[in-house]
Amino acid sequence: MLKIFTTQLSGVFKRIEEQEDETIEDCSRLLAQTITGNGTIHIKGFGELEGIASAITESSESLPACASYGENIVKAGDCILAFANNARNIELEKLITQTESEGISVVSVAAVEKGDEPVPNEEFHIDTKLLMPLVPGEDGERIGYPVFMLALYVYYALYFNTNEMLAEYDEEF
Numbered sequence: 001m002l003k004i005f006t007t008q009l010s011g012v013f014k015r016i017e018e019q020e021d022e023t024i025e026d027c028s029r030l031l032a033q034t035i036t037g038n039g040t041i042h043i044k045g046f047g048e049l050e051g052i053a054s055a056i057t058e059s060s061e062s063l064p065a066c067a068s069y070g071e072n073i074v075k076a077g078d079c080i081l082a083f084a085n086n087a088r089n090i091e092l093e094k095l096i097t098q099t100e101s102e103g104i105s106v107v108s109v110a111a112v113e114k115g116d117e118p119v120p121n122e123e124f125h126i127d128t129k130l131l132m133p134l135v136p137g138e139d140g141e142r143i144g145y146p147v148f149m150l151a152l153y154v155y156y157a158l159y160f161n162t163n164e165m166l167a168e169y170d171e172e173f
Contacts, residue, residue, distance in 0.1 A: 001135055005144050008134035013153055015129045024154070027107045027124050028161035030079055034105075035065045035162070036169050039077035044069035045151070046084040046091045052151050056081075063162055074104055081158075083151045084110040087119045087127070096120045109154045111147075126154050 034041055043066055045052035053068040069080060080099060084092040087110040096106050097120060105124060112119060112127045119125045128150040133142035 001144075005135050008144075009146060009149070012129050012134070012150060016127075016150070016154065016157070019129070020126050020154075020157075023124075023126050024157045025161055027126060028158050028165060030105055030107060030124060031063060031081070031158060031162045032165040032169070034077065034079045035063065035166060037077050039065065039079065040072060040074075041066045042069040042072070042074055042078060042080045043067070044080055044082045044095065046082070046089050048085060048147060049083040049151055052083045052148070052155070055152065056155055061156075061159060063159060064166075074099065074102075076103055079105040079107060081107045081155075082109070083154075084108070085130075085147045086110055087112045087125065093120060107158075109151060126158075128154060 031041055041063060043053040043056050056062055057066050057068055066081075069082075074080065080095065082092055082095060087108065089110060092108060092110060096108065099106055100121070106121050107124045107126070108119065108121055109126045110119075110128060111130045112125070113131060128147070130145065130147055130150050133145040135144040136142050
């Protein structure tokens with residue numbers, strides 16, 4: 001089963017790399033602009049991804065100016081990096097709608113089901129491509145839903161791109 005899981009997970013990573021690269025670049029540009037503009041990147045995870053904020057902010061590889069959502073007041077010039085298992089997460093949609101009216105950008109990271117209407121912030125949405133567990137079991141049920149691993153993969157894609165952009169701005173960490 002581990003070989004199947006690894007193969008399937010590698011395939012999802014590859015699809016993100018191939019299909020989301022332009023969006024990741026655009027989102028990284030927004031994060032770099034937030035940092036160079038002295039704003040804060042507020043990290044928020046919904047449901048099983050609640051721990052992503054501490055995984056990112058407590059890491060030695062945290063982007064500058066990151067804080068867990070709710071630690072500070074979100075103000076103009078800030079942005080939010082939000083993670084959910086599905087783009088139709090009601091709390092995620094509510095956050096996007098609320099902050100959009102306040103002029104605050106949200107980079108959202110979640111799976112998008114085919115046929116879904118565009119997500120509210122489609123310009124800054126990264127699709128994790130994980131709609132169901134990866135490994136078929138003997139009973140027909142699928143297991144292995146590594147949503148946290150994919151969220152971290154996307155974070156690192158943003159981290160690498162944003163650091164590269166900040167280096168161009170001669171920012172020091």
